[in-house]
Amino acid sequence: MTLTETKKALTQLGKFLHQFKNGHTFQDENVLNNSEYFTRFSELITQSQSHNGWFTPDQVYFAVEQWAEALTDRNLDAWLAPYNIETVEPKTVALVLAGNIPLVGFHDFLSVLITGHNVLVKLSSNDNYLLPFLANYLISVQPGFAKRITFTDGKLEGFDAVIATGSNNTARYFEYYFKQKPNIIRKNRNSVAVLSGNETKEELTALGEDIFRYYGLGCRNVSKLFVPEGYDFKDFFEAIFAYADVIEYEKYANNYDYNKAVFLMSNFKILDNGFLTLKEDTGYASPISSVFYEYYTDLETVKQRLQAENELIQCVVSRKEIGNTVAFGQTQKPALSDYADNVDTIAFLSTL
CATH class of the missing domain: 3.40.605.10 (Aldehyde Dehydrogenase; Chain A, domain 1)
Incomplete structure (x- = not known):
């Protein structure tokens, strides 16, 4: 052929x-x-x-x-x-x-x-x-x-x-x-979002797509937020309310109930809106129905960390220039040239 x-x-x-x-x-x-x-x-x-x-x-x-x-x-x-x-x-x-x-x-x-x-x-x-x-x-x-x-x-x-x-x-x-x-x-691998606190409601709502599409099971789903010190999650929770019906799906709801119970029994401090929990954590791989978050004081430090741990990261969502960032709401809409793990599959196959 x-x-x-x-x-x-x-x-x-x-x-x-x-x-x-x-x-x-x-x-x-x-x-x-x-x-x-x-x-x-x-x-x-x-x-x-x-x-x-x-x-x-x-x-x-x-x-x-x-x-x-x-x-x-x-x-x-x-x-x-x-x-x-x-x-x-x-x-x-x-x-x-x-x-x-x-x-x-x-x-x-x-x-x-x-x-x-x-x-x-x-x-x-x-x-x-x-x-x-x-x-x-x-x-x-x-x-x-x-x-x-x-x-x-x-x-x-x-x-x-x-x-x-x-x-x-x-x-x-x-x-x-x-x-x-x-x-x-x-x-x-996991995907992260780096927020400045100045995002529009539309951007935060689009971030909900990055979090909830495929119920968070993909490596391109955002499972971790980096937010500035003193960040108020009120706007974030209001913007993602458009995805509240995710809790109506039984498998997701079971995970939400289970993981929330584990967090509470472990005396972890969490934020909760009834269909998503937020837990302060340095890790990237949050369980289904939960997103980790971490505060930062210096954006440059976040950039350096993501570069140093790039083998753990699939996508970075942000309006800031942090390497090869993805626009809000676009993580599950990759172009053909957006290679998994940033490994050029066509280059690999064309040199066999």
Whole structure:
């Protein structure tokens, strides 16, 4: 397959996904193979919550909409412009995928295919329906993908390189097991917001999206706030009230009740608005339904700390210039060139 054929198939996938929007899904008769795949995918979105309780239709629709927007000719061309991938010799790249949020491994899957390699995928049991369905749709559009895409439930064998995502514990296993192969091993990361106290209500409300999207389960979710000494959380709590209905979801509510009880029994001082707790803590990885916060007196000190601990950080949300910051409300809307862990996946794949 040529790069042009691959891109054409991916843009067709983008057009297919564009039909699925939360509350206003529509069927476009011009989309290829729609008669076979449209209803099945709509049903799969609805059924996803039975496969993974955190994958509510709202969350799956959101993930699908982001990929629909990304998979256009213009976006693919802009993404690939800095690279020379026309002469890449095809290899087999194994992917060990996470399953914390819907389609979390799709970027790696896409990157392998668009660089001309074959992909061998080991799915997480928490997200093992959506990606195979989209792979089947791609094959229906471009049959050449059939020989390039393989899913396996067993031991990974016959691969030339690997991209594996997991916890810090599983990363140690990955590093040992895959040490003889070119690899990218991803570990736990968290995202933070650095506030000045001068944010608008609109910015703080948008920050709520960064906190609550996917119920806070993604590495791009903000789990820690840096705030200036004397910061009054009143405006923050008022701005994020728009997300109060998150507590109506049972799995989230159970986590809220449990983690709040643990904090109180441990005599930790917390701030609470009925659906989110704030705990002063130097760590980054807060539990579901909670966000850590830390006061600062000097912004430069925060910058230096985030630079020194960059291997723990995925995104930084701020209106201040603190490295490569992300705008409020945009952490879960990465561009194709926003690589996980700041590791250029296309550069890695194009030099195998």
